[in-house]
Amino acid sequence: MASSSSLGLGQQAPLSEFASLNLNLSDSESPKEPSELAAQRIADAQALFGAKPSLEIFKRSWSPDAIFEDPIAHCRGWRQYAAQWWGMKVFSTSVTKAWRITKDTPQEIQFAQKQHYGIKRFGFEKTMISTVTMKLDNDGRIIHFQDAWDGKPMPGFWATPFRRANALSLPFFMSAPAQHPDQGGTTQESHKEL
Template sequence: MESKIAAAEVPASAPGENFEVRQSKTDDDYVPDPSKSLPLSPARQRLVDDIIDLYSMKPTVERVKRYTSDCVYDDQFVYANDRYKMAGQWFALPKLFKASVNEGYQIVKDEPGLIQFRNKQSWTFLGIPKTAVMDALVTLSLDPATIDSDFIQVKYHKDQANDKDYSHTGLGFSFKKWQADNVIKFMNSDEVKAFEADKGAGKEHVREHGSGTAEGKAPVKDL
């Protein structure tokens, strides 16, 4: 299948940028149906549980260690290209939101180097009586060096809420990268400092795709 990442295809030493999965859909319906969720091995289920806890504003140093030092996190609002910046994002959530509740998820792909799940998360803002509910497709590209271990790590985490993939170009992307590069400057907790050495992790230039369609190497995928 096109989205499959095998350990033999990309070496574990390659920076996280090499593990991006490109995809578009015919619609943006990512509403999960937990009753149809694929079963996972115990080690993979523990990984997903930790990721859900991070989304749900329960960050710990151990949970952030689910990512490799050279990881990439890519969603509508953030492009963080090392674990130090990613730690800043997870530990900053309680400063922005009053609550974040997981309303359900559905595992749709379980492959050697890849886990994908539809995820529903409700976000309640601080100081504003408003809750936003987001349905998204979460793609976890796994570290080839740890896929058979008890503590699996992630090389590339993509959170995609629209039918089109990210182009990594334009003002929107510039804001995403600026946000990740600058939020970390205001995070001085011991938990975030635990990852300070990761800001020197190996990384590559941002891969620009031009579009989120097949022309931008984002073929249509059927979940």
């Protein structure tokens, strides 16, 4: 059985790290130790946010038909969500500074995180606090992954065309393996630079 520390998760942060989020937790609550499944899914998500995508992660944790969404993209299926994760490699720095689990059930895992991003070439640096929600199928694989920046809900109807256009166009600029490992994807990965 893998523990959260053996997966490289480190200690969970105090609630004060996520003051901008409405986590519905009391300050006196100690962080819960994640289940084995939650620890693995969170470790995999942190690897993806850290610009370290791998077919092994997707084979273990993601359904080929999963939905990925954040405020700027709404992706349906492997081709669209894989491009988003392989696209993270544009960041020269992407480090999880803090995290804390907020929900751990067989159907849903939720955690708050503080992620620091940087692009040296442009002198860009930003720290994002977000709430990540992963909905799981009966096999514990992700079928819906939502990254809510600053804990805000996803943009409304007005943003849908932009979010879908982003999901549909990024695969043309940022290559990822053509197929999910369950569909015959190989370990050979090609990448285009933006």
